[in-house]
Amino acid sequence: MAIDELEKKLRPPEVQLAPYPSKVITLASGETMVVRECRREDTPALLGTVYPLLGVAKDYYDVVAARMYNEILAWYRYRIANMFTLVGSINGEIAGIVTSRHVDSHLGMSLHTLTIKRGLRVGAQLFAAKMEHHLEYLKEDEVWIVAESPIGFKRWMIEYELEDRGSQYPAVRHELGGVPTFVLTRKLWDAVRAVKNTGTRPVAPEVLKTADKLTMPNEYVQLPGWKRNG
């Protein structure tokens, strides 16, 4: 598409972010989940995976799905700066998605974590991968984090013992809104990464190939009875 002058002004400046190297995690079920950075051609599968969850109020899936849909779409259409998306897939089927944003060399802005396949700590592994990208590859000093759901609060704020900077509002204010901002500092990350973050690299080519073309789940535990092709 030719980019006219107005479109140029509407697009954020493109910054080449350090890539996230793919990894593979063996889940408790014995299934292997490939975690990799999303590409533009993944967008239809990502949006199609998120869309059915827009109507699930339980555990704030609706809020997270709506916001994540917006983020991925905005990223695809060049309306958000320096965003990255990681996806976890099992045999190519999307098991979970995380979104985040590189603000500058000092700061990362964690956006959302959406778990599709429940019961195997997929969300926990993907959140850890997101933090790994911010602190190990993008070399930021800290990541700002908020939670919409109680599960998210338990997983991130409590399990990571994140630093509560809510008292510094509005100086410390997460982009997603006015709820208290919590922070993962490098010191906190160093304290927990051995027990929170895992994965094997490099990923064998035949394993990585399974995640090359992402597929959307046909069923969701969050939507009993719902079938994509039903």
Added chain:
Amino acid sequence: MGARVGIVGIGHCRFGNSSDYDLVDVIAYSANAAFRDAGGLALRKEVDQVFVGNMASGLFNRETAVASALVSRMNMEPCPAELIENGPASGASAVKMGYMAIASGMADVVLVAAGEVMRAVTGWEATDIVATMAHKEAEYNMGLTLPGFAGMVTRLYMEKYGLTERDLALVAVKDHDNGAKNIYSHVQLPVTIDAIADGPSANVVNNYVAEPLRMYSTCPVTDGSAAIIMVNMDSPKAKLFKKKPVRVAGIGSATDTHVVHNRADPLVLGAVKLSADQAYKMAGIGPKDISFAELHDAFVIFELMNSEECGFFERGKSFLAVRNHETDINGRLPINPSGGLKAKGHPVGGTGVSQIFELVRQLRGEAEEGRQVKDPKYGMAVNFGGFGNNVITTILAKD
């Protein structure tokens, strides 16, 4: 000895997260299922007594007098109804009360229903509420929780007998394999030893909860309920129920010191042994006669220790039997064919009745393909209240 007591109806809900539902409705669901199993809801009018097992609805749900609420919810007034609270052994205690009511001649038909809705609070709050059963001054006020306690006991057992973390994982693999096939189970996912013990991601995938106990050494926080209908097998009323009774062959119960450090050896669960011995004596059988067992494994170390106290294995040797697959579904003595508390889940006050439900299903031959014990004669359940300080053992027989 009093009347012969049998079980003619069983009901169970899918364990998991029922926090959107009222506790009384959750229990009524299983009670209604038990009546349907026994022949129909009209049989409610035949009930002489209702016992409800529940541990802490006042704390989890700000709801009390659950037995009164249940009979009203089920239109069973003026049937007598009482709540039985005995910590996580509330369910088995309610079954014991049902047995006593019939054996004494006070009742011919008893509904025993039990359940808990724990996920109405956070996991941390649930852990705290469960910890209130520990000794207040010596334990609870010191910050001890049940996972913490179990972690210490596991460490002691490891040092004394050579148990490894991998052995704990093997118990979990077996339990999850069974639980994955149980339609009522909370966690219906099989897990592999490579993923939770041997592989490079195991340390994170199977994270520590209370070292050396990991996530897959610990039961989930679960909501759910189960119910049974008990009858005097010699009463004319027994003929009203369509299912052949599964006989209660033996019941035993015992207590131990409330303060765990007052025990000579924390690795000895004396109340389990005493209750099991009583149940064996009443049934006129011994450990070798048991076809399968449901053992209270809120933490997998308890499955091992309980199996030793019940006389199935020598002290300190049970994990070797697990290594040898003796407790697998097709092993010499299947243990926790339901998935146990580990995989099926542990709605504390409901667990004891859920165990009896499983014994009946197995003895009837109604368990799912792949987890049905082959031709069982006697099934045994150990339900554990407190930290082994209040235990009920029940043996059912297929006559």
